[in-house]
Structure formats: C-alpha cells, structure tokens
Amino acid sequence: MVSFLTKYKEAAASALLLVAALILEHAFSFPNQHYVYLTLYGLSYLVVGGPVWMSAFRSIKKGTIFSEFLLMGIATVGAFAIGEYAEGVAVMLFYMIGEYAQSNAVHRARHSIKTLIDQQPDVAMVERDGVALMLHPSKVKVGEVIQVRPGEKVPLDGELLTEKASFNTAALTGESKPMSRKSGDEIWAGSINQDQPVRIKVTSRHEDTKLSNILEMVQEAAQRKAPTQRFMTKFARVYTPIVVWLAVGLTFLPYLMVDTYLFQEWFYRALVFLVISCPCGLVISIPLGYFGGIGAASRNGILLKGSDYLDQLRKMKTLFLDKTGTLTEGSFEVQEIHPVNGYSKEELLQLAASLEQQSTHPIGKAILNRSNGQLLHDVEGQQEISGKGLKGRIDQREVLLGNRQLLVDNGIKIQANGFSDPNTYVYLGVDGKHAGTISIADRIKEDSKQAIDKLRSLGVNELIMLSGDNQDVVDHVAGKLGLDAAYGSLLPDQKYKHVEQALHPSKTVGFIGDGVNDAPVITLADVGIAMGGIGSDATVETADVVIQTDQPSKIPVAIDIARFTHRVVWQNIGFALGIKVLIMGLAMVGFASMWAAIFADVGVALIAIANAIRIQNKFSDSSSWGLSGSSSQGLSSEAPATCCDAC
CATH class of the missing domain: 3.40.1110.10 (Calcium-transporting ATPase, cytoplasmic domain N)
Incomplete structure (x- = not known):
C-alpha cells in the first residue's frame, strides 16, 4: 500500500484531499466551514490539475491551442465557477489516472527490454596467471581463455579450443538441433554448453557479442515503432475548439437576440455547457470496450499489453512466423x-x-x-x-x-x-x-495447420516462415502447413531485414516467435507476438501480444476478439457522443442541470460497461476452437493498467 501511494502520490494526495473536503462540506457544520473545504477542494484540484494545465500551455506554445488538456482545464474551472467543486476535481483526477496507466505501461515495457536481455551470463571463468578467476564478462580481454561447464551459458563470443563439443544455440539462431563444434570453430555468447567442460579463446569484447547486438536491434526497433496516436488526441483537435467557441457564443450572442439579457444567467448556462462537454464520459467509455477485449483475450490465454494492439491485430494482413517452438514443439x-x-x-x-x-x-x-x-x-x-x-x-x-x-x-x-x-x-x-x-x-504442433487455415479465412493473406533451421526442414514444414514462403538458415539480423523490408504504412505486419533471437523482430513488427509458455523472458517482454498456452490457434482467436472489440468500441463512442450532444443542446436552452451532466458521463459509462460485457460473454468459451487448458490466471490484473491506452 505504501509503495502504491508513493508511486501515484499526486493522484493519491488529490483523492485524499477530495474525500476530506466532501466530508467537511456535508458531514459537519462550524464557523467558516466554507473556506476550509473550499481550500481542500482547491488543493486537491491543483495537485492533479496543475500538470494538465502545464501540458495545455506547452501545447499552446507549440502552436496547438485547442487540445484535450485545454478543454479539461476550462471545463473543470467552469465547474468550480458554478460551485461544482467535487465535479471539477473528480474529472481531473480520473483523467490523470488514465494518463498514469498509459505512461506506466509504456515505461514498464521499455524498461523490461533492457533489464531482461541484460540477464545474459554475468560471470565468466577466465584463466589468468595460471588461476581460474570468476569475473564479469566486461572485465575479460580479447585473447584470454575462458572455461564453460556443462549446462552453463557461454558468456562471450570466442573460438573453441577443446577438441569437440555440442552447444544449444536455439536462443540465438532458432536452430532446433544442437550444434556440434570442433576445435577452431566460432562459439557465440548465449549458447548453452551441452555435455562437457570446454575452453574458449575470447574473440569479442562483452559489448560486441552477438547477444549484445540483439539488444541493440531491440532498442533500435523500439525507437522506430512510433506509438499509435490516441483517439482522444485526434478527436480533441476538432471537438475542443467547437465547444469552446459555442460556450463563448452562448455567453454573449443572446445579448443580440433576447430582450431581457442577464450576463450571469447566460454565463451560468455556458459553464454548465462546458462541464457537460468535458469528454470524461468518452475517456471512460472508450477504454471500457478495450477492457472487455483484453479481458476476453486473457480468458483465452492471450495477454495483450495495450489496446493499441487490438487495433493492430484487427488490421494485420501479413504475418511472419518462426518455426521452432512456434509452429513446432x-x-x-x-x-x-x-x-x-x-x-x-x-x-x-x-x-x-x-x-x-x-x-x-x-x-x-x-x-x-x-x-x-x-x-x-x-x-x-x-x-x-x-x-x-x-x-x-x-x-x-x-x-x-x-x-x-x-x-x-x-x-x-x-x-x-x-x-x-x-x-x-x-x-x-x-x-x-x-x-x-x-x-x-x-x-x-497439433493446431498449427488449423491456425494457418483460420488465419487465411480471416484475411491474413501473407503467411511467411522465418527460421534458423536448415532450408530443407523449413520447406518441408511450410509445405505441410500451406505457407506462402519459407526462409531458412537465418540469423537474427537476417530475420530483422526480412520484416523490415515488409513494413509499409499501407499494411500491418505481424511476427510471432519464441526465442531471444526473435526479440528484435518482435519489437520491430507492427504487432509482435510471443509464445509465452516456452518463450524466453526477453521475447515475452518485448512482445505486444503473448500467447500463454503456446498454441498457434490462439492467434486467430485474438484477431476475432480484436474485430468484435472494435465494433463495440465504436458503438460506445457513437452512443456517448450522441447523449452528450443531446444534453449539450438542452443546456444551451436552459433545460439541462448538473444532474444531466452527471448522467452524460456516469450513465453513459454504465451503459458502455453493459455493452463491453458482451465481448467477455462472446469469447468466454474457447471450446469451439478445439482448444483446452487456457491459462488466464494472473493476466486480468494487467488489463486495468492498459485499458486507458486509447484515451
């Protein structure tokens, strides 16, 4: 609890001050009570509203006057002006919570990439002055000899000195068969020594190993993958100036049109209009649909790390697939x-x-x-x-x-x-x-063929295998599954280039894999999918979508969920906007009160919840896919942290 309050101290402080103000306003009576609870409301507002106003000013300095930040600010100040202090604070508080969820999801994903990939071997046994010393790989010099025991990972690239040995290189190359090496052959960091103690002469510095290069590619891909512009940002560019100028017009234009014009009356209507126009209802109703989709996916053993990836899955037309561990056991x-x-x-x-x-x-x-x-x-x-x-x-x-x-x-x-x-x-x-x-x-895998057939029926018309296995094996598997093309004997950078060449603004490209070697490509693709049960930590953490059950047939399930979620989200958007426009019209003629404004937000949210539940119900049973053993435990807890990504 303490760590939670520390991490979200602004929102926590604002919420506590808001509760204290509400209690003082409605549960007690004493002299100068008004000044006390008004001060608490003001402090509560400043804690969460200050950053929003700063964002609005920065946006204005960059040339964008009408942003969602400005609308939030004007609407909440308007609520204070007409005495709806709690409403003004609550709107800003809910908005900040949504922003927390968005930024934390991005930060956590970016941070985990480096943290987990850096869990390469952190100790090397180096022969120095006739003694075997345990040092960090960064302390080992090129030309020195290291020892690696059976079952250990090779910490640095080098040349094998032992007569012969066997290494598991699946994490780096995707090759399912262990590689037999003889004296003089190159050995890569990250390979696992299979059967006997070996001696290796170091040929690359720690920062130049194949594994380190994978990390660099991951970081490069992460920088190239621009975040999807949020719906509310696009919407605010049009919506905000309209409602602001309508409020200004509602205040002053009646002076030219009515005989008994009272500034206070029309200013009050304009403020109510602004409070109603605040897009809090939309801020809530949009992610509710995505929350339903994320929850339905988790019940089917599919972890989605953000609502953006539901949209990417829905639009995906090209999918690159790894072989070993993805389509095969x-x-x-x-x-x-x-x-x-x-x-x-x-x-x-x-x-x-x-x-x-x-x-x-x-x-x-x-x-x-x-x-x-x-x-x-x-x-x-x-x-x-x-x-x-x-x-x-x-x-x-x-x-x-x-x-x-x-x-x-x-x-x-x-x-x-x-x-x-x-x-x-x-x-x-x-x-x-x-x-x-x-x-x-x-x-x-038993369901690989089923998955490929279903993907084609859903319109994924390019299915291409990229694998580190030899070309004959890759061609054989691709032929059995009916893939469009297959490329074998690929190193991580070669997989990366294949996907990089396929990327284009006009189409959405996906990649699914499971090994460390797949992490850069998963990060680069528009939608990166990882096999979570057998996949490496680095791959799972860089992925946008994680298949917890390692079943390829979950991919078409995810696409179906994404498409249905899209329909529900736009139903919620249409309903929320329709109700809001109606009540805004009533406010202009003086027939809408703050209670109507509350319905425009809270009522819409409740109806949107009911609509979003349909997603959960529709995809609660995976038996129609021939699947079993869906493991969603521990996944639903991630949904609240990502459900506001669309806002």
Whole structure:
C-alpha cells in the first residue's frame, strides 16, 4: 500500500484531499466551514490539475491551442465557477489516472527490454596467471581463455579450443538441433554448453557479442515503432475548439437576440455547457470496450499489453512466423521406426536405447523417451565415434548406432527405408548388417495447420516462415502447413531485414516467435507476438501480444476478439457522443442541470460497461476452437493498467 501511494502520490494526495473536503462540506457544520473545504477542494484540484494545465500551455506554445488538456482545464474551472467543486476535481483526477496507466505501461515495457536481455551470463571463468578467476564478462580481454561447464551459458563470443563439443544455440539462431563444434570453430555468447567442460579463446569484447547486438536491434526497433496516436488526441483537435467557441457564443450572442439579457444567467448556462462537454464520459467509455477485449483475450490465454494492439491485430494482413517452438514443439521426438532384415520395431528401439542410455544428447534422449522405460541391455566396450555415433557389444553382437557414414565406414550396405521427409535419421547396424532406421524430428504442433487455415479465412493473406533451421526442414514444414514462403538458415539480423523490408504504412505486419533471437523482430513488427509458455523472458517482454498456452490457434482467436472489440468500441463512442450532444443542446436552452451532466458521463459509462460485457460473454468459451487448458490466471490484473491506452 505504501509503495502504491508513493508511486501515484499526486493522484493519491488529490483523492485524499477530495474525500476530506466532501466530508467537511456535508458531514459537519462550524464557523467558516466554507473556506476550509473550499481550500481542500482547491488543493486537491491543483495537485492533479496543475500538470494538465502545464501540458495545455506547452501545447499552446507549440502552436496547438485547442487540445484535450485545454478543454479539461476550462471545463473543470467552469465547474468550480458554478460551485461544482467535487465535479471539477473528480474529472481531473480520473483523467490523470488514465494518463498514469498509459505512461506506466509504456515505461514498464521499455524498461523490461533492457533489464531482461541484460540477464545474459554475468560471470565468466577466465584463466589468468595460471588461476581460474570468476569475473564479469566486461572485465575479460580479447585473447584470454575462458572455461564453460556443462549446462552453463557461454558468456562471450570466442573460438573453441577443446577438441569437440555440442552447444544449444536455439536462443540465438532458432536452430532446433544442437550444434556440434570442433576445435577452431566460432562459439557465440548465449549458447548453452551441452555435455562437457570446454575452453574458449575470447574473440569479442562483452559489448560486441552477438547477444549484445540483439539488444541493440531491440532498442533500435523500439525507437522506430512510433506509438499509435490516441483517439482522444485526434478527436480533441476538432471537438475542443467547437465547444469552446459555442460556450463563448452562448455567453454573449443572446445579448443580440433576447430582450431581457442577464450576463450571469447566460454565463451560468455556458459553464454548465462546458462541464457537460468535458469528454470524461468518452475517456471512460472508450477504454471500457478495450477492457472487455483484453479481458476476453486473457480468458483465452492471450495477454495483450495495450489496446493499441487490438487495433493492430484487427488490421494485420501479413504475418511472419518462426518455426521452432512456434509452429513446432521445439523438442525432438521419434517419428518413425523402420526395421529391416527380420528385426522388429521393438527390438530395434531396445538396441538403440541400450546404446543411448547414458546419453545427454537430444537425439539420444528422444530415443530413450520413446523406449518408455523398457528393460535395456548391458553394453560392453561402448565407444563414441567422433561425429558419427556409438559402437558397442550387446549379447555378443557388435552394434553400431549413428549417421549413415558410420555404417558405410564399417562396410554395411544400407537398405532403402522409404523416408522422404528431411528429418534426422539414425541408422542401426548389427553384426555387419543394416538392422533398421529411426526417423527423429521436431514435431509440428497439433493446431498449427488449423491456425494457418483460420488465419487465411480471416484475411491474413501473407503467411511467411522465418527460421534458423536448415532450408530443407523449413520447406518441408511450410509445405505441410500451406505457407506462402519459407526462409531458412537465418540469423537474427537476417530475420530483422526480412520484416523490415515488409513494413509499409499501407499494411500491418505481424511476427510471432519464441526465442531471444526473435526479440528484435518482435519489437520491430507492427504487432509482435510471443509464445509465452516456452518463450524466453526477453521475447515475452518485448512482445505486444503473448500467447500463454503456446498454441498457434490462439492467434486467430485474438484477431476475432480484436474485430468484435472494435465494433463495440465504436458503438460506445457513437452512443456517448450522441447523449452528450443531446444534453449539450438542452443546456444551451436552459433545460439541462448538473444532474444531466452527471448522467452524460456516469450513465453513459454504465451503459458502455453493459455493452463491453458482451465481448467477455462472446469469447468466454474457447471450446469451439478445439482448444483446452487456457491459462488466464494472473493476466486480468494487467488489463486495468492498459485499458486507458486509447484515451
């Protein structure tokens, strides 16, 4: 509670002073009471109204006389002039709360980009003067040697000194298969050492690593992505001068038109007119629709970081998609087992799993997972054939397991297996004969095809895959899903260039991904979408939309929600403006009181709430999409912080 009051001290102070003034005005009676509560109202107003008036003056200095800031100021001063002190303060207080929500959402997103991406390895074990020292990577010099243990991230770019090693580079390249490296090969910061301690000669300073370059691209993209101009700013350019001049006319023109002109009477009507014209009702009713959309999305496991992105989703016609972890599961699985020469699938899998039972390699793990705990054989004399596979004796039989070259080198003729997919193939040889082939690949998610088909039906007519995986695999997955184009073997900057070239004011471009390598592109795109369940922290924080359940089919759900929300928002705008214009007309002829003004704001807001509830009800059940397990816990709390973005 204390931290909340500190962070929003102006609004909190104004609210407390307003409550104190209302209590003193209506609950007590004592001499000079009027001066006391009027002073409290004035202080309450100055705390929240001061910044708005300053914004109005700055706007005037820049040449924009009639802004929403000026209208707020004039209307609330008018409320004070006719004795509606609480109304004047409340209008300004609600306006400031909306501004807080807008600025905080932007600040939080920008700050988290740097904070989370900077969570790259902050310690390097460097060999210096015959001793291994733990230093911050920025303290390590080019040319020095660092040590990286299994499971640790490489802190700096360098050249591998160890004879051979395996690294998971998915966070940087999107490549689903771990990369085998030999002595002399380049190793990137952010890669994860898979299986053994390694020594690396540093070739780049801390600020020049691939991971640091990703951060720079994120920041550049964030600067290039201009915020959507808010509806109220556009609206105020026309609305504000009209109502101000109408109020001036309402004060003085009757002098020329009526016989018994009383300045006080017409000035009072003009002030009531101005109070009614204050767009507080619109300020509330617009985000209510977006709040409904954000809430409906969260119930379906979709986190929207602002109402602007509902509009961007609605207009999106081009979508770039990452492959690994986005359209595919991001983990290896055995796809098919093809035995030959009289072996059964069960026997083939048992032999392969027996050789791999001590393996930490993802391919070995995939075979072990498929064996599902079945009894494995003891292996004698097992040895690893560098870059090719494994060799050992099982029940007096010599068994080979590895790539094609391993069997060829041992004089084993490989029989055709009928596989055509560009998967990873593991070959098994027993006593000099080919025993069978196991196909291993990253599996396409169950709902990926459904998502692509639904996106096309919604008018997203350009669907393009960008991936770090090799081109054959990318083409295979794209063909199965029916994508328009697919580009493989891409580094982060190459993905960035593809999306950058597609950006154009006439169309809205989206990108969806999950790895750190996708963070710059997600930030650059008009609407960046991240897979939140398996995605990296940096990617989730830079994204505009987060799919909490990692289901691609949530993207068309989000688009449907965005389009329905758009209709509801404009219904609310039309209704709010209609009621306001009607009561403003009544005020001009003297038939509208402050109670009518309150209805024009509060009544409209309540009706808008009822209308916005329709969004929640319409999208409360995701079963029609064939989805399950939507996780919206913890998401709805974000909505209030972003629902005022449109104001």
